[in-house]
Amino acid sequence: xxxxxxxxxxxxxxxxxxxxxxxxxxxxxxxxxxxxxxxxxxxxxxxxxxxxxxxxxxxxxxxxxxxxxxxxxxxxxxxxxxxxxxxxxxxxxxxxxxxxxxxxxxxxxxxxxxxxx
Amino acid sequence: xxxxxxxxxxxxxxxxxxxxxxxxxxxxxxxxxxxxxxxxxxxxxxxxxxxxxxxxxxxxxxxxxxxxxxxxxxxxxxxxxxxxxxxxxxxxxxxxxxxxxxxxxxxxxxxxxxxxx
Amino acid sequence: xxxxxxxxxxxxxxxxxxxxxxxxxxxxxxxxxxxxxxxxxxxxxxxxxxxxxxxxxxxxxxxxxxxxxxxxxxxxxxxxxxxxxxxxxxxxxxxxxxxxxxxxxxxxxxxxxxxxx
Amino acid sequence: xxxxxxxxxxxxxxxxxxxxxxxxxxxxxxxxxxxxxxxxxxxxxxxxxxxxxxxxxxxxxxxxxxxxxxxxxxxxxxxxxxxxxxxxxxxxxxxxxxxxxxxxxxxxxxxxxxxxx
Numbered sequence: 001x002x003x004x005x006x007x008x009x010x011x012x013x014x015x016x017x018x019x020x021x022x023x024x025x026x027x028x029x030x031x032x033x034x035x036x037x038x039x040x041x042x043x044x045x046x047x048x049x050x051x052x053x054x055x056x057x058x059x060x061x062x063x064x065x066x067x068x069x070x071x072x073x074x075x076x077x078x079x080x081x082x083x084x085x086x087x088x089x090x091x092x093x094x095x096x097x098x099x100x101x102x103x104x105x106x107x108x109x110x111x112x113x114x115x116x117x
Numbered sequence: 118x119x120x121x122x123x124x125x126x127x128x129x130x131x132x133x134x135x136x137x138x139x140x141x142x143x144x145x146x147x148x149x150x151x152x153x154x155x156x157x158x159x160x161x162x163x164x165x166x167x168x169x170x171x172x173x174x175x176x177x178x179x180x181x182x183x184x185x186x187x188x189x190x191x192x193x194x195x196x197x198x199x200x201x202x203x204x205x206x207x208x209x210x211x212x213x214x215x216x217x218x219x220x221x222x223x224x225x226x227x228x229x230x231x232x233x234x
Numbered sequence: 235x236x237x238x239x240x241x242x243x244x245x246x247x248x249x250x251x252x253x254x255x256x257x258x259x260x261x262x263x264x265x266x267x268x269x270x271x272x273x274x275x276x277x278x279x280x281x282x283x284x285x286x287x288x289x290x291x292x293x294x295x296x297x298x299x300x301x302x303x304x305x306x307x308x309x310x311x312x313x314x315x316x317x318x319x320x321x322x323x324x325x326x327x328x329x330x331x332x333x334x335x336x337x338x339x340x341x342x343x344x345x346x347x348x349x350x351x
Numbered sequence: 352x353x354x355x356x357x358x359x360x361x362x363x364x365x366x367x368x369x370x371x372x373x374x375x376x377x378x379x380x381x382x383x384x385x386x387x388x389x390x391x392x393x394x395x396x397x398x399x400x401x402x403x404x405x406x407x408x409x410x411x412x413x414x415x416x417x418x419x420x421x422x423x424x425x426x427x428x429x430x431x432x433x434x435x436x437x438x439x440x441x442x443x444x445x446x447x448x449x450x451x452x453x454x455x456x457x458x459x460x461x462x463x464x465x466x467x468x
Binding site: 002003004005006007008009011012014015018021022023024026027029030031032034035037038041042044045047048051052053054056057059060066069070071073074075076077078080083084086087088089090091092093094095096097098099102103106108111112113115 | 126144176177183193205225228
Binding site: 165 | 389390393394399401
């Protein structure tokens with residue numbers, strides 16, 4: 001697989017199959033998947049706890065650390081897609097809609113080089 | 118867009134373009150994106166705070182709530198893909214590798230209907 | 235120590251001393267302590283990931299699990315008090331002020347048995 | 352109130368009373384309180400999202416921001432103490448036990464000026 005040939009549906013189908021083989025659907029309530037997503041996100045964040053913002057840019061270059069971070073990103077991605085499966089939400093549609101909203105909220109001319117939450 | 122026709126690279130490219138137009142790359146250190154991802158994940162989780170696991174399954178059915186949850190899922194997705202962009206990580210590869218590991222860790226015959234963290 | 239004889243200042247002083255002995259103040263920026271607090275909170279939450287709300291009430295009764303959860307609660311408490319130290323914030327004052335605000339926001343007669351986020 | 356005169360039991364009693372007046376105990380399962388704690392922690396973290404570690408040290412100096420951060424710290428504190436109430440855990444004891452463990456894990460002579468997760 002690779003990001004330029006893999007659709008989201010392919011990953012979602014693989015995860016649905018993985019859960020179905022193990023009869024794990026009862027554990028996949030949106031509440032529990034959202035909690036699990038938060039737990040995985042914190043494990044990802046932990047890798048950046050002791051470095052400054054600039055230093056965090058080089059973490060992904062190093063061998064072992066790069067693998068560990070990719071592993072946590074995958075866990076976050078799996079939980080996110082499991083949630084989309086459980087709630088029958090099309091993530092591409094949701095992201096496209098959100099980006100259109102953000103394009104309105106942050107017009108290029110006003111927000112070039114500026115950001116706010 | 119839709120999940121069965123959209124590749125991850127298409128979404129990553131759209132997000133890279135969105136950030137580049139606004140010259141936001143300086144804000145996109147992995148440390149800050151990981152923090153932002155955790156913030157978005159908590160906002161998603163908040164929708165499930167007051168319901169029980171079973172009740173959380175029906176939240177996505179209702180009109181307004183469904184839209185709000187899809188919006189938060191999109192925010193989580195955008196941050197995750199921004200992180201993959203910033204760290205040049207192929208998410209499909211990472212997810213495939215993780216699923217192979219999990220298939221070893223949770224063999225079907227032993228984990229059918231059982232789960233543990 | 236015990237909660238009915240221990241003031242918050244006693245705990246804050248103990249934590250300040252612990253950090254000073256190790257010259258850890260440079261690691262205790264509010265940004266990093268807030269991230270660390272989020273990481274510890276996720277570790278606490280993980281103990282409740284696979285149980286339903288009602289079942290989570292009995293987790294603290296069992297021996298080993300009770301000790302593990304108390305340990306995570308302590309980690310959360312230490313990070314919270316380290317943050318109060320780093321920012322010179324009086325937590326008792328802040329909690330008292332917040333409870334006064336919440337008493338206005340959630341009047342007893344209107345919110346008895348009801349809750350909303 | 353102030354941290355040098357307020358015991359943890361005083362705050363815990365005030366929170367127990369606040370919940371009892373509103374008959375909120377059914378909402379205070381450990382699972383939900385842990386989720387709520389994670390949500391509040393993320394709201395606190397959001398204040399530090401766009402600043403660097405060093406810059407985060409000065410945020411608490413400014414008027415309005417200082418009040419907002421104190422407010423979030425109070426929310427985190429309330430959820431933490433509500434959890435200790437729900438699980439009948441003595442937080443001072445737990446913190447003291449954890450600090451004794453950490454003193455063994457991070458001996459002064461070895462960890463002066465060094466830190467690791």
